[in-house]
Amino acid sequence: MTTLRTPARIIPRAFPGIKPDEVQEIIVNSQIKSYPAGMVLCQEDAIEHTFYMILEGEFEVTKTINNKEKRLLKTLIAGDFFGEMALIHNAPRAATVQSLTPAVVLELDKYGFDRVLKHSPSVATAMVAEISNRLRANDQLAIEDLRLRAREIADAYQKLAEQDMARNEFLTSIAHELRTPLMVASGYLHTLKKGVLSGEQLKSTIDIVSRNVDQIVNLTNDLLFLQEQELVLRDFQPVNLYTIVETVVEKYQGKAKARGITIKLRGNANLAPVQGDEPSLERAITGLVDNAIKFSPPNGTVDIRFADLGQHVSVSVVDYGIGIDPQIRPRIFDRFFHLEKSDDEIYDGLGIGLSITRQVIQQHRGMLDVDSQPGKGSTFTISLLKWK
Numbered sequence: 036m037t038t039l040r041t042p043a044r045i046i047p048r049a050f051p052g053i054k055p056d057e058v059q060e061i062i063v064n065s066q067i068k069s070y071p072a073g074m075v076l077c078q079e080d081a082i083e084h085t086f087y088m089i090l091e092g093e094f095e096v097t098k099t100i101n102n103k104e105k106r107l108l109k110t111l112i113a114g115d116f117f118g119e120m121a122l123i124h125n126a127p128r129a130a131t132v133q134s135l136t137p138a139v140v141l142e143l144d145k146y147g148f149d150r151v152l153k154h155s156p157s158v159a160t161a162m163v164a165e166i167s168n169r170l171r172a173n174d175q176l177a178i179e180d181l182r183l184r185a186r187e188i189a190d191a192y193q194k195l196a197e198q199d200m201a202r203n204e205f206l207t208s209i210a211h212e213l214r215t216p217l218m219v220a221s222g223y224l225h226t227l228k229k230g231v232l233s234g235e236q237l238k239s240t241i242d243i244v245s246r247n248v249d250q251i252v253n254l255t256n257d258l259l260f261l262q263e264q265e266l267v268l269r270d271f272q273p274v275n276l277y278t279i280v281e282t283v284v285e286k287y288q289g290k291a292k293a294r295g296i297t298i299k300l301r302g303n304a305n306l307a308p309v310q311g312d313e314p315s316l317e318r319a320i321t322g323l324v325d326n327a328i329k330f331s332p333p334n335g336t337v338d339i340r341f342a343d344l345g346q347h348v349s350v351s352v353v354d355y356g357i358g359i360d361p362q363i364r365p366r367i368f369d370r371f372f373h374l375e376k377s378d379d380e381i382y383d384g385l386g387i388g389l390s391i392t393r394q395v396i397q398q399h400r401g402m403l404d405v406d407s408q409p410g411k412g413s414t415f416t417i418s419l420l421k422w423k
Contacts, residue, residue, distance in 0.1 A: 040113045042067070042141045045088045049116045057151075064147035070138050077118050077132035082125060084145035088116040092138025098130045110135070122148045212254055216247035257387055271399070273308035273422035274316060276350055280339055283320050287328060295334035298324070302341030306348050309419040311399050316419075319395035320350070322388030323415045327354035330413070347401075347418040355412035364407065368393045392417075 042065070046058045053061075067090065070076070076087055079099060094111040108130060111117060117132050122145055143151075223244045226232060232240055277300075284298050291298050327337040331354045338353040359367060368389050392415075396403045399419055407413035 040090050042088065042090065045090065045114055045116065045141065048114065049086075049088055049119065060151050061143060062141075064150050065141050065143040067139065067141055070134050070140065072134050072136050072138075074134045074138075075131060076134070076140070077128045077130065079129065079131040080127045082127050083118070084121050086116070086118045086122050086143045086148070087132075088141040088143075089113050090139040090141055092140075093135040094132050094138065095135055096130050096132050121145065213251060216250045220244045220247040220251075257391065271310045271312060274311040274313050276309050276311075276316070276348055276419065277304045277306060277341060279313060279317050280320055280341075280350060283317060283324050284339070286321075287324050290325075291328050291337070294328060294331070296328050296331050296337055297335075298328075298337045298339065300339050300341075303343065304341070306341055306343055308422040309348050310422050311419060315395045315398070319392040319417065320352075322392040323352040323417070325388055326415070327352050327356075327413075330354055330356040332356055344418060347420060349416055349418040351414050351416040353412065353414045358409040358411050359405070359407040359413055360409055364405070367405070368403075 042062050043058055046061050047053060050057070050061070070092075076085075076094070077083060079097075089111055091113050094115075094117070096108045096111060096117065097105050098108055100106050111132070118128070120126060120129070122143070220243075223240050227237075227240060227244070280300065284300070287298070324337070324339075331337055335355055338351075340351045340353065342349045342351075393403055396417055396419075401420065402416075402418040404416045404418075405413060406416075
C-alpha cells in the first residue's frame with residue numbers, strides 16, 4: 036500500500052504557485068472518497084466533470100488503440116492527479132483510469148471548481164499552466180506512439196511481402212514437384228498402353244510409374260496433413276516412441292542405402308510411453324530422419340538417440356553433414372523454406388518436413404530443439420511428456 040498523502044501536499048502540485056488560503060478553498064469545495072480495486076473513475080470517450088487527486092492507492096491509465104487493443108499508458112500513485120481537463124472543457128475523456136488497489140482520492144467537480152474561481156482567480160491561471168504542460172507532454176507521447184505505429188506498419192508490410200514471396204515460391208515448387216513425377220508417370224503409362232513391353236522391361240516400367248505416383252501421393256498427403264493439423268485436436272494415447280522410430284527407420288532404409296547411409300539406434304529401448312497421437316508423431320520423426328539422410332555425406336551415419344529426462348522422454352536425430360548456416364537457422368522451421376543447393380549438391384523437396392515436425396510437437400505440448408555447426412552436422416531433439 037502506498038503512503039497516504041494529505042490534500043494540503045497534493046493540491047500545490049496540481050495548481051503550482053497558489054497561496055495557502057487558496058489551497059484551503061479547494062479543500063473546502065472538494066470531497067474525500069474511497070474506492071475498491073477495479074473501480075473505473077474516468078471512462079474513455081465519456082464526458083465527465085470531476086478532477087481527481089490521489090491520496091492513497093494506485094491507478095492505471097489505459098487507452099483503446101485501433102478500436103480493439105487496450106494499451107497501458109502509465110501507472111499513477113499517491114501524489115499524482117488526473118482528469119483536470121474536465122474542469123475547463125466539455126471534451127470526452129482521452130483515456131480510462133481504473134484503480135489497481137483500494138484507493139482514497141480527493142475529488143473536485145466542475146461546480147466546486149467554479150466556486151473556487153469566484154474567490155481565487157489565480158487558481159485558473161495555475162490550472163491553465165499545468166494543463167498546457169500536460170498537453171505538451173501528451174503531444175510528445177502521441178508523436179512517439181505514431182513513430183512506433185509507423186515502425187509496426189513497416190514491419191507488418193515487410194512480413195506480408197515475405198509471405199507473398201514465400202507463397203509464390205511455394206506455388207512454383209509445388210508445380211515443379213508435381214509436374215515432374217506426373218510427366219514421368221504419364222509418359223510411361225502411354226508406353227504401357229501400347230502393349231509393346233514385356234518381361235523385365237514391363238516390370239521396370241511399372242515400378243517407375245508406381246514410384247512417381249507414390250511421390251505425388253506423399254506430397255499431397257503432407258499438404259493435407261499440414262492443413263488438418265491446424266484444425267484437429269488429437270486424442271492422445273500412450274505411445275511407444277522407440278517403436279515409432281523403428282517403423283520410420285524401416286521405411287527409410289531404402290533411401291539411406293542408396294546414399295550409403297547407416298542409421299543407428301542408440302539408447303534404452305524400454306523407455307516409458309509418452310502422451311501422443313501415433314500417426315502424427317510418426318510424421319514428425321519422419322521429417323527429421325528424412326532431413327538427416329538428405330543432408331548427410333554419402334556413406335555417412337545417422338544416429339538416433341533416446342533418453343529418459345524425468346517427466347519427459349527425448350529422441351535425438353543426429354547427422355554429421357553440412358550443418359546449418361546461422362543466417363538461415365531462424366527460418367528452418369518456416370513452412371516451405373528449404374535449402375536448394377550447397378556446394379555442388381542440389382536438394383529436392385518443398386521444405387515442409389520440419390514445419391510438420393514443429394507443428395506436431397507444439398500440439399503435443401513438447402519441445403523441439405536444434406543444435407548445429409556448419410560443416411559438422413545437426414542434432415534435432417524432440418522431448419515429449421510421459422504418459423501418466
